[in-house]
Amino acid sequence: MITGQNYIGNKLSATGTKTYKTFNPQLNIENETAFVEATPQEIDEAVQLASEAFKVFRSFSGAKKAAFLNTIADEILALDDELIQTYCMESGLPEGRAKGERGRTIGQLRMFANLVADGSWVEASIDTAIPDREPAPKPDLRKMLIPLGPIVVFGASNFPLAYSTAGGDTAAALAAGCPVIVKSHPMHSGTGELVASAVIKAAEKTGMPNGVFSNLNSSGIEVGTQLVKHPEVKGVGFTGSINGGRALYDLAAQRDEPIPVFAEMGSVNPVVMLPNALKNRGEDLAKTYAHSITLGTGQFCTNPGLLLAIKSDELTQFISALANQIVKIEPSCMLHPNIIGAYENKKAKMISQGGLRVVSDFESDVQTNYARQAITTVEGHTFLENTALHQEVFGPFSMVVQCENIKQLEAIISKLEGQLTGTLIADDDEASKHPSLISALQNRVGRLIFNGVPTGVEVCPSMTHGGPYPASTDSRFTAVGINSIKRWVRPFSYQDWPNDLLPNELKNENPLGISRLVNNNMTKDIIS
Numbered sequence: 001m002i003t004g005q006n007y008i009g010n011k012l013s014a015t016g017t018k019t020y021k022t023f024n025p026q027l028n029i030e031n032e033t034a035f036v037e038a039t040p041q042e043i044d045e046a047v048q049l050a051s052e053a054f055k056v057f058r059s060f061s062g063a064k065k066a067a068f069l070n071t072i073a074d075e076i077l078a079l080d081d082e083l084i085q086t087y088c089m090e091s092g093l094p095e096g097r098a099k100g101e102r103g104r105t106i107g108q109l110r111m112f113a114n115l116v117a118d119g120s121w122v123e124a125s126i127d128t129a130i131p132d133r134e135p136a137p138k139p140d141l142r143k144m145l146i147p148l149g150p151i152v153v154f155g156a157s158n159f160p161l162a163y164s165t166a167g168g169d170t171a172a173a174l175a176a177g178c179p180v181i182v183k184s185h186p187m188h189s190g191t192g193e194l195v196a197s198a199v200i201k202a203a204e205k206t207g208m209p210n211g212v213f214s215n216l217n218s219s220g221i222e223v224g225t226q227l228v229k230h231p232e233v234k235g236v237g238f239t240g241s242i243n244g245g246r247a248l249y250d251l252a253a254q255r256d257e258p259i260p261v262f263a264e265m266g267s268v269n270p271v272v273m274l275p276n277a278l279k280n281r282g283e284d285l286a287k288t289y290a291h292s293i294t295l296g297t298g299q300f301c302t303n304p305g306l307l308l309a310i311k312s313d314e315l316t317q318f319i320s321a322l323a324n325q326i327v328k329i330e331p332s333c334m335l336h337p338n339i340i341g342a343y344e345n346k347k348a349k350m351i352s353q354g355g356l357r358v359v360s361d362f363e364s365d366v367q368t369n370y371a372r373q374a375i376t377t378v379e380g381h382t383f384l385e386n387t388a389l390h391q392e393v394f395g396p397f398s399m400v401v402q403c404e405n406i407k408q409l410e411a412i413i414s415k416l417e418g419q420l421t422g423t424l425i426a427d428d429d430e431a432s433k434h435p436s437l438i439s440a441l442q443n444r445v446g447r448l449i450f451n452g453v454p455t456g457v458e459v460c461p462s463m464t465h466g467g468p469y470p471a472s473t474d475s476r477f478t479a480v481g482i483n484s485i486k487r488w489v490r491p492f493s494y495q496d497w498p499n500d501l502l503p504n505e506l507k508n509e510n511p512l513g514i515s516r517l518v519n520n521n522m523t524k525d526i527i528s
Contacts, residue, residue: 002086002190004035007215008042009049010200015039020219022189025092025333025340025369035189038216043226049211050150050179051232056209058147058177059503062512065175066117068206072166073109075198076102083194087160090188092333092369097296101161108168108459112175115482121145124505124516128527129496140496142506145489147177148260149234152227154248155185155192156239157335158299164188165195165215168459168480169237169262174212176488178235181214183224187336189217221247228252228261235488238263239301239479241394242470249473262487263473264466266392267420268305269454270413272441274434276427277451278314285425286321289398290329292453297332297371298396299339302421302454305392307400308409319400323360323375326396331362331370334395340369343395347374350393355382359400371395380408390416406437413440418468418475421447421454446471446478 014036156163184192196215245263373396446467465480
């Protein structure tokens with residue numbers, strides 16, 4: 001049952017007077033429940049509870065944390081149709097998408113449960129002492145990753161489950177041993193409260209300390225601002241716009257104790273199409289990319305917003321085919337009136353740029369909050385000269401840049417801002433002939449795709465979901481996969497510490513049986 005209240009630890013609370021409602025974009029009406037925004041006092045209480053919980057939670061065994069994460073997954077599944085219906089009602093997304101995203105959320109939680117149950121993720125490293133070394137004795141040094149402390153996670157607008165309340169950021173932080181305070185996204189607060197109730201139930205069932213998780217309602221920026229400024233908060237996870245992510249990053253940097261903000265932000269995900277591929281597969285590529293551009297109404301951070309190729313008859317034919325294919329696809333609903341309003345504004349601003357030509361724009365009537373997809377094209381030199389053309393239009397919009405030659409194509413790639421993905425479409429041995437092009441792409445993106453589409457992010461250890469700024473605020477980390485846990489930890493060394501006082505991960509007898517780097521050799525052996 002959705003109450004509209006905040007979870008301050010395991011307590012429901014609604015002491016404030018500011019309320020708001022979520023919106024059903026399919027029906028174009030507000031949903032019934034009024035949500036109460038968290039007050040400064042409730043925010044402080046949630047953070048203080050998290051700080052106290054951290055003192056206990058940080059030292060919980062991997063097995064205990066794994067039980068917690070698996071039980072969260074079980075409790076989310078137990079929400080059944082109520083969760084799916086609420087998700088659809090607040091997002092305008094179809095039931096199949098809701099169930100798919102729930103499956104991804106469950107999978108992420110269980111993936112981290114398996115990771116911490118094994119325990120080797122802490123990267124234990126041991127260099128034993130050499131007391132008789134000359135000219136100076138060598139101390140005993142032992143290192144492992146330890147949790148940062150309370151983490152604030154901002155729910156994402158475009159993924160109400162997988163990037164929100166119990167999504168990847170939350171799962172990774174809890175796995176690391178960090179309590180989490182979620183700043184629920186105002187567009188899906190009901191979905192957020194239901195998932196929060198599942199997390200709280202799981203915490204109680206598995207003996208977690210009160211405050212290991214809280215969920216706060218917010219209609220604007222005030223709650224998030226106070227959370228980031230709070231001295232007991234030690235890290236922030238965010239998925240959203242460049243403006244929002246940069247504002248949080250700057251706030252965190254201005255604190256007396258600056259903290260990391262891991263923000264995954266805008267991306268146009270350039271796709272480079274080489275001549276032979278266009279010549280041999282132009283029609284098929286047009287169909288494939290028409291569907292990729294419109295998938296989820298273009299509301300994916302990996303939407304292919306920029307297609308680059310060298311001028312040719314084949315490119316002209318491809319643009320025509322793409323224009324024809326994309327208008328055959330029925331428009332779909334965007335997440336919220338504010339989202340489609342921003343889409344229409346940014347699309348209009350982009351189309352108003354000099355030298356840009358609209359080659360396809362869905363012109364038939366559409367339902368309220370449904371987005372009209374569009375394809376535009378521009379000359380390479382115009383694109384290079386006008387950086388406004390480089391910016392993301394969040395929605396079913398893409399631009400084809402017609403380059404004069406490979407040199408200009410490489411120059412354009414080099415001038416792009418950082419991106420989550422880049423894609424190379426090539427035939428036979430085309431790719432091997434362009435190492436400098438591949439190098440230029442590698443320098444601008446976090447993931448490089450060969451003969452595919454960027455939409456779709458596989459949750460696995462080898463996935464990098466991040467990239468140079470502004471794709472993310474730190475290109476060394478991923479927001480997806482088991483390695484995303486490294487955002488919420490720091491390396492810590494013990495020097496000449498008594499064996500019985502060391503954490504189990506670093507003790508001589510290796511009671512957890514984990515893999516460790518001992519005197520430069522990976523082993524599970526005990527140290528005699």
